[in-house]
Amino acid sequence: xxxxxSSHITANAVVGLLLLGALWVARFVRxxxxxxxxxxxxxxxxxxxxxxCALYVSLGLIDSxxxxxxxxxxxxxxxxxxxxxxxxxxxxxxxxxxxxxxLARAEFYGQRPLAxxxxxxxxxxxxxxxxxxxxxxxARIALLIGGLTSLISIPLALFFGVLAGxxxxxxxxxxxxLMSVLASVPGILLLIALIMALGKSTLxxxxxxxxxxxxxxxRIARGEAMKLRELDYVHAARALGVPEVxxxxxxxxxxxxxLIVITFVLTFSSQVLSEAxxxxxxxxxxxxxxxxxxxxxxxxxxxxxxxxNIAGAGGGLFGLLLAINMVGDAVRDVLDPRTxxxxx
Amino acid sequence: MLAYLVRRAAYGxxxxxGVLMLLFALFFGVTKPxxxARRAIGEKAMPSVIAQWKKNHxxxxxLWPGAGHLTDNLLVDHFRKMLTFxxxxxxxxxxxxxxxxxxxxxxxxxxxLPEFTCGIGLGLxxxxxxxxxxxxxxxxxxxxxxxxGMSVSxxxxxxxxxxxxxxxxxxxxxxxxxxSWLVRPRFLMLPVIVGIAAYLGSDTRFYRTLFVEExxxxxxxxxxxxxxxxxxxxxxxVLRNALIPILTGIxxxxxxxxxxxLLLENAFGxxxxxxxxxxxxxxxxxxxxRAIVFxxxxxxxxxxxxxxITYTLADPxxxxx
Amino acid sequence: xxLLEVRELTTSxxxxxxxxxxxxxxxFEIRAGEVLxxxxxxxxxxxxxxxxxxxxxxxxxxxDRGKVVFGGRDLLTLSVxxxxxxxxxxxxxxxxxxxxxxNPVLRVGDQVVEAxxxxxxxxxAAARARTLELFKKVGIPDPQERLDAYPHQLSGGLxxxxxxxxxxxxxxxxxxxxxxxxxxxVTIQAQILELLRELQRDFxxxxxxxxxxxxxxxxxxxxxxxxxxxxxxxxxxxxxxxGAPSHPYTQGLLRAMPALVKRGERLNxxxxxxxxxxxxxxxCHFCTRCPRAFEPCPDITPSxxxxxxxxxxxxxxxxxxxxxxxx
Numbered sequence: 001x002x003x004x005x006s007s008h009i010t011a012n013a014v015v016g017l018l019l020l021g022a023l024w025v026a027r028f029v030r031x032x033x034x035x036x037x038x039x040x041x042x043x044x045x046x047x048x049x050x051x052x053c054a055l056y057v058s059l060g061l062i063d064s065x066x067x068x069x070x071x072x073x074x075x076x077x078x079x080x081x082x083x084x085x086x087x088x089x090x091x092x093x094x095x096x097x098x099x100x101x102x103l104a105r106a107e108f109y110g111q112r113p114l115a116x117x118x119x120x121x122x123x124x125x126x127x128x129x130x131x132x133x134x135x136x137x138x139a140r141i142a143l144l145i146g147g148l149t150s151l152i153s154i155p156l157a158l159f160f161g162v163l164a165g166x167x168x169x170x171x172x173x174x175x176x177x178l179m180s181v182l183a184s185v186p187g188i189l190l191l192i193a194l195i196m197a198l199g200k201s202t203l204x205x206x207x208x209x210x211x212x213x214x215x216x217x218x219r220i221a222r223g224e225a226m227k228l229r230e231l232d233y234v235h236a237a238r239a240l241g242v243p244e245v246x247x248x249x250x251x252x253x254x255x256x257x258x259l260i261v262i263t264f265v266l267t268f269s270s271q272v273l274s275e276a277x278x279x280x281x282x283x284x285x286x287x288x289x290x291x292x293x294x295x296x297x298x299x300x301x302x303x304x305x306x307x308x309n310i311a312g313a314g315g316g317l318f319g320l321l322l323a324i325n326m327v328g329d330a331v332r333d334v335l336d337p338r339t340x341x342x343x344x
Numbered sequence: 345m346l347a348y349l350v351r352r353a354a355y356g357x358x359x360x361x362g363v364l365m366l367l368f369a370l371f372f373g374v375t376k377p378x379x380x381a382r383r384a385i386g387e388k389a390m391p392s393v394i395a396q397w398k399k400n401h402x403x404x405x406x407l408w409p410g411a412g413h414l415t416d417n418l419l420v421d422h423f424r425k426m427l428t429f430x431x432x433x434x435x436x437x438x439x440x441x442x443x444x445x446x447x448x449x450x451x452x453x454x455x456x457l458p459e460f461t462c463g464i465g466l467g468l469x470x471x472x473x474x475x476x477x478x479x480x481x482x483x484x485x486x487x488x489x490x491x492x493g494m495s496v497s498x499x500x501x502x503x504x505x506x507x508x509x510x511x512x513x514x515x516x517x518x519x520x521x522x523x524s525w526l527v528r529p530r531f532l533m534l535p536v537i538v539g540i541a542a543y544l545g546s547d548t549r550f551y552r553t554l555f556v557e558e559x560x561x562x563x564x565x566x567x568x569x570x571x572x573x574x575x576x577x578x579x580x581x582v583l584r585n586a587l588i589p590i591l592t593g594i595x596x597x598x599x600x601x602x603x604x605x606l607l608l609e610n611a612f613g614x615x616x617x618x619x620x621x622x623x624x625x626x627x628x629x630x631x632x633x634r635a636i637v638f639x640x641x642x643x644x645x646x647x648x649x650x651x652x653i654t655y656t657l658a659d660p661x662x663x664x665x
Numbered sequence: 666x667x668l669l670e671v672r673e674l675t676t677s678x679x680x681x682x683x684x685x686x687x688x689x690x691x692x693f694e695i696r697a698g699e700v701l702x703x704x705x706x707x708x709x710x711x712x713x714x715x716x717x718x719x720x721x722x723x724x725x726x727x728x729d730r731g732k733v734v735f736g737g738r739d740l741l742t743l744s745v746x747x748x749x750x751x752x753x754x755x756x757x758x759x760x761x762x763x764x765x766x767x768n769p770v771l772r773v774g775d776q777v778v779e780a781x782x783x784x785x786x787x788x789x790a791a792a793r794a795r796t797l798e799l800f801k802k803v804g805i806p807d808p809q810e811r812l813d814a815y816p817h818q819l820s821g822g823l824x825x826x827x828x829x830x831x832x833x834x835x836x837x838x839x840x841x842x843x844x845x846x847x848x849x850x851v852t853i854q855a856q857i858l859e860l861l862r863e864l865q866r867d868f869x870x871x872x873x874x875x876x877x878x879x880x881x882x883x884x885x886x887x888x889x890x891x892x893x894x895x896x897x898x899x900x901x902x903x904x905x906x907x908g909a910p911s912h913p914y915t916q917g918l919l920r921a922m923p924a925l926v927k928r929g930e931r932l933n934x935x936x937x938x939x940x941x942x943x944x945x946x947x948x949c950h951f952c953t954r955c956p957r958a959f960e961p962c963p964d965i966t967p968s969x970x971x972x973x974x975x976x977x978x979x980x981x982x983x984x985x986x987x988x989x990x991x992x
Contacts, residue, residue: 177358177359177362178362180355180359180362181359181362181363181365181366182366184359184360184362184363184641184644184645184648185363185366185637185640185641185644186600186603186640186641186643186644188606189603189621189636189637189640189641190637192621192625192633192637193367193370193371193633193637194370196370196375196625196628196630196633197370197371197374197375198374269495273497273498276497276498276499277498277499277606277607280499280607280610280611281606281607281610281622281625281626282625282626283625290497290499293497293499293500293503294499297499297502297503297611300503300506300507300511301506301507301511301518305507310500310503314496314497314500317497317500318495318496318497318500321494321495321496321497322491322492322495325491325494325495326491329491
C-alpha cells in the first residue's frame with residue numbers, strides 16, 4: 001500500500017487529476033457570476049501574491065511528474081532506474097563532495113576545486129547537493145503538506161460537522177464528545193502521539209496533521225449546519241418530503257463552500273508551520289524546508305558561517321507563507337459574510 | 345451558577361476518560377507492546393529478551409478485560425495508573441517518570457510565564473495603538489509588519505535570534521540554563537525574546553481585528569454622540585468589550601504553561617518538560633510520552649473549564665441569565 | 666432666527682466609481698422648540714445628514730462642503746474638542762436600534778452618568794441622583810432598580826427610554842432622533858412618540874425627527890422636509906406639505922398610502938426604483954421617475970421656489986407653473 005502511494009505512477013496520476021480538477025473549477029467559476037466576481041476581486045487585491053502562489057504550485061507540479069529512464073545521470077547506475085521528475089532532470093547530476101559557497105569555484109573546507117565550479121547558485125550542503133535544487137524540491141513537499149492534509153481534514157470535518165449540526169440530538173452529542181476529546185489534547189502533543197504510534201513516516205505525518213486539524217473546521221461546519229437547518233427553504237424541502245441526504249447535498253453543503261475556501265487557505269500556512277516544528281524534533285517529512293532548517297541549525301554557529309542552506313529553505317518557506325497569508329487575507333475579506341462591504 | 349459549574353466539571357471528567365481511552369488506543373493498540381519493546385531494545389532482539397523486557401515494564405498482561413482477568417489487564421492498569429499519577433519508569437532509561445516531570449515543571453514555567461505575559465501585554469498595547477490609528481499610515485505599516493512577521497517560521501526566529509543576539513551582538517548566551525534564580529535570567533532572556541517576537545505578528549493582528557470590530561459597533565457611536573473623546577471610547581468602551589473574547593483566549597492557555605515549549609527548550613538547552621518530551625521522542629520512550637500527553641490534557645481540560653467560568657463571569661449577558 | 670441652519674450640505678463616500686455624494690447640497694433649518702421631520706425612503710440620505718450635523722459620519726465618508734450654523738457658529742469648522750463639547754450637551758442624538766446602542770457590559774445607570782459627567786463637573790452621587798430623576802421623567806418603572814440593570818435585561822422600549830434619558834440629561838437645545846421608533850412594536854411606538862412630545866414641551870428642545878413613516882410625522886411634526894436621493898424635494902409646515910404637496914415626489918408619496926385606495930383597486934405607486942448614489946442624474950435626482958419631468962430636469966439642479974414664507978419646493982415644473990420659467 002505504502003509502495004503504491006509513493007510510486008511515481010500514482011504521483012503522476014494525482015497530478016493529472018489535480019489538473020483536471022482545476023480545469024473543472026475554472027469552468028465552474030467562469031459560469032457562476034458570484035464566484036467570478038469573488039475571484040476577480042481577490043485577484044485585484046493581491047495579484048502579486050496570487051502569482052507567487054501560482055509559481056510555487058508550478059514548481060510542485062514540475063517536481064511531481066516523474067518517469068524512469070532517459071536523460072543523463074552521469075554514470076549513476078542507481079539513479080537511471082529510479083523515477084526522476086522534470087526538476088530532477090533539469091538539474092541533472094551536479095553533486096559535489098561537501099559544502100561549497102554560492103557560485104564558488106572551490107570547496108568550502110579544503111579549497112579543493114569543485115566538479116561543477118560556479119554552477120551552484122546557492123552553494124552545496126553537507127552532502128554536496130546543490131542547495132537551490134534541494135530548496136526547489138521542498139516546494140512540492142510544502143504543497144503536499146498544506147494541500148494533502150487539508151484534503152484529509154476538511155472532508156472529515158464536513159462529514160462530522162454537518163452530521164452533528166443537521167441531525168442533532170445523540171449524534172450531535174457523540175460527535176461533540178469526540179471533538180472535545182481531540183481538542184483537549186494540546187495540539188503538538190497530539191501530533192507527537194499520533195506520529196509515534198503510527199511510525200515516523202511521511203504518511204503518518206500527513207495523517208496526524210489531518211486528524212489534529214479537522215476539529216477546528218468541524219466546529220464551524222456544525223454551527224453553520226445548525227443555522228442552515230432552521231432556514232425556511234430547508235423546512236419547506238423537508239415538508240415536501242425531500243430525502244435528508246438530498247437536502248444536505250443541495251442546500252447545506254453549497255452554503256458552506258465559501259467557508260471551506262477560507263479555511264483551506266488559512267490552515268494551509270499553519271499546517272506547513274506545524275510540519276516545520278515536527279521536523280525540528282525529527283519527526284517531520286523528509287526533504288521539507290523544515291527539515292533543511294533543522295539540519296542546518298548549527299551552521300550559523302560555525303566560523304566562517306554557512307548561511308546558504310538556511311537562506312534557501314528559509315526563503316522558500318517565507319515566500320510561500322507570505323503569499324498564502326496575503327491571499328488568505330483577500331479571500332477572507334471577499335468571502336466572509338461579516339466583512340463584505342456594502343455596494344454604493 | 346453552581347449547577348453549571350458542576351455540570352461542566354463532570355463533562356470535563358468524561359473528556360479526561362475519553363483522552364485516556366484515546367491514549368490507550370494509540371499506545372497499546374496502534375503501537376503494540378511488542379513494537380514498544382523492539383523500539384527500546386532493538387529490532388532484532390530475541391523473543392525471550394523481548395518477553396523479559398515486557399515483564400519488567402509491566403507490558404506482559406492481556407490488553408482487555410476478559411474472563412479471569414477483569415482487573416489484571418493493561419486497560420484497567422492504564423486507567424488506574426494514569427489517574428493516580430503512578431507513571432512508573434521510563435522505557436528508555438528506567439528513571440521514575442514522576443520525578444522527571446516534577447523537576448521539569450519549574451524550568452518550563454520560568455520560561456513560559458514571562459514569555460506569555462510580556463507577549464500578550466505587548467501585543468495588546470500595539471494592537472490598541474494600531475486600532476486607534478486605524479486606516480492611517482501607522483496602521484498600514486503595522487499590518488504589513490505583522491503579516492511579514494507571521495510568515496517567518498518560529499524556527500527562523502530561533503536561529504536568527506541565536507545568531508544575531510547570541511553570536512554577533514553577544515548580549516546573551518546562546519543557550520544554557522542555571523538552577524540558581526539569580527543567574528537564570530541571563531539564560532532566559534534570549535528564549536523569551538525569541539518566543540515573543542515569533543508570535544507578536546499574529547497576536548497583534550488578531551487583537552487589532554477584535555478592537556476594530558468593537559469600534560464599529562453602535563454603542564461606540566452612542567458614546568461619541570454623548571461627547572466622549574477617542575481615548576475614553578477606546579479605554580472604557582472598546583477595551584472592556586473586546587477583553588471578553590481576549591480573556592477567554594488567554595485563560596485557556598494558562599494551565600498548559602507548565603508544559604513548556606518544545607522548540608525553545610530544545611534549542612536553548614532548558615531542562616524543562618519540553619526537553620523531556622523531545623528526549624522521549626528521540627528515545628522512543630512511550631511510557632514518558634503517555635504521562636506527558638496525559639498531564640497536558642488534564643491541564644488543557646482544566647484551562648477549558650476555567651475559560652468557561654471566566655466567560656460566564658466577564659460577560660454580564662451570560663452571568664445574569 | 667433659526668436654531669440650526671444647514672446650507673448646501675454635501676457628504677460623500679468612496680465607491681468603485683470614486684467619491685460619490687450621499688447627501689447632495691441639502692439645506693434646511695430648525696427653529697427653537699419646533700419639531701422638524703426629515704422624511705424620506707431608505708437610502709435618501711436622511712440619516713447621513715443627521716450624522717453630518719453631529720460630525721459623526723462613519724469613516725471613510727466625510728462632509729465635503731456646506732455650513733451647519735448652530736448658536737452662531739459653523740459646526741463644521743469647530744475643533745474636535747469644541748465639537749465634543751457640543752455633542753451630548755447642546756445637541757443630542759438618539760438612534761434607531763436601541764438593542765445595540767447601549768454598551769452591553771456597563772450598567773445603564775452608569776452610561777447615563779457618563780453622559781452627565783462628560784459635560785459637568787458633578788460628583789458621581791449627584792449624577793446618579795439626576796439619572797434617577799431622568800428615569801422617572803421618561804417613564805421607566807422601578808427606576809431605582811433599573812439604574813443598576815444591564816442593557817440586555819431591558820426591553821426595546823425601555824432601552825429607548827434610557828437612550829432618551831441619556832440624550833436629555835444636559836437639556837440640549839436640539840435633539841436629533843434617527844428613526845427612534847422604527848425598531849419597536851407598534852404599541853411601544855405610540856408610547857415613545859407620546860413621551861417625545863411631552864418632553865419636548867417640558868424641556869423646550871427642538872427635535873430633528875428622521876423617519877420614513879408618515880404616520881409618525883403626522884403625530885409629531887411641526888414642519889416637514891421631504892428628502893429624495895440625497896436632496897431636499899420640498900419643505901414646509903405640516904399642513905402645507907401634507908395638505909398641499911407641490912413636489913411630484915411628495916404627491917406620489919401621499920398618493921401611495923394604502924388608506925386612500927378602495928379594496929380591490931390597484932395601489933398607487935411611483936414607477937421605477939430609487940437609483941444608487943453613483944447613478945444619480947446630474948440635475949434633479951427624481952427626474953427619471955417624475956411624471957412632470959421636462960427639458961431642464963436631467964441636467965440642471967432645481968433651485969428653491971418659494972411658495973410661502975414657510976413653504977418651498979425644489980422643482981423646475983413648479984417653478985415654471987409659478988413664474989412661467991423653470992427655477
